[in-house]
Amino acid sequence: MNRRDFLLFRTDGPDRVVDLSCQKLFVHYLDLNSGFAQGSPESGMLENADWWAGEPPLAISTTAPEEFFRSVQKEILKADQLRIVDMEWMAQGDFRIRVETLIAAFRAAGGEIIYGATEESQAAL
Numbered sequence: 001m002n003r004r005d006f007l008l009f010r011t012d013g014p015d016r017v018v019d020l021s022c023q024k025l026f027v028h029y030l031d032l033n034s035g036f037a038q039g040s041p042e043s044g045m046l047e048n049a050d051w052w053a054g055e056p057p058l059a060i061s062t063t064a065p066e067e068f069f070r071s072v073q074k075e076i077l078k079a080d081q082l083r084i085v086d087m088e089w090m091a092q093g094d095f096r097i098r099v100e101t102l103i104a105a106f107r108a109a110g111g112e113i114i115y116g117a118t119e120e121s122q123a124a125l
Contacts, residue, residue, distance in 0.1 A: 007075055018079040022099060023086035025072075029095050032065045069098050073105055082106050083114040 008019040063071075076082055084103070090096045107113055 007072065009079070012081070015080040016078065017081045017083060018076050019083045019085060020076065020102075021086050022084065022089040025099070026089040026092065026095055028068075029065065029098070032063065032068055065098070069102065073102050076102065076106055077109055077111070079106075079111060081112045081114055083116065085116065087115060 008021075010017050010019070082103070084099075090099055103113060
């Protein structure tokens with residue numbers, strides 16, 4: 001998932017605004033923690049396999065959740081305002097702590113937090 005899928009960067013006058021979708025961020029967080037992408041292929045399987053041995057093992061590289069949230073924090077700290085949408089998705093324990101840490105870091109850096117819907121979702125109503 002590309003960061004642009006849950007972090008939408010825009011300007012509102014002189015302010016740089018980031019819209020953070022907790023729903024999309026949560027789905028990506030689940031993917032990072034699924035364990036599916038963390039499996040390791042069996043060593044030596046391809047070297048000794050005959051042509052009929054089947055498909056090679058699945059090799060997926062993934063980002064650790066800590067590294068991922070550090071990169072998100074780095075991106076949101078470039079903004080003046082952080083608009084947080086889909087707050088109902090923050091009900092999960094560890095995910096909630098990670099998002100609240102992002103919010104606290106943004107607020108500590110002097111950023112303004114806005115809770116609510118994006119202009120696009122309000123226009124759809």
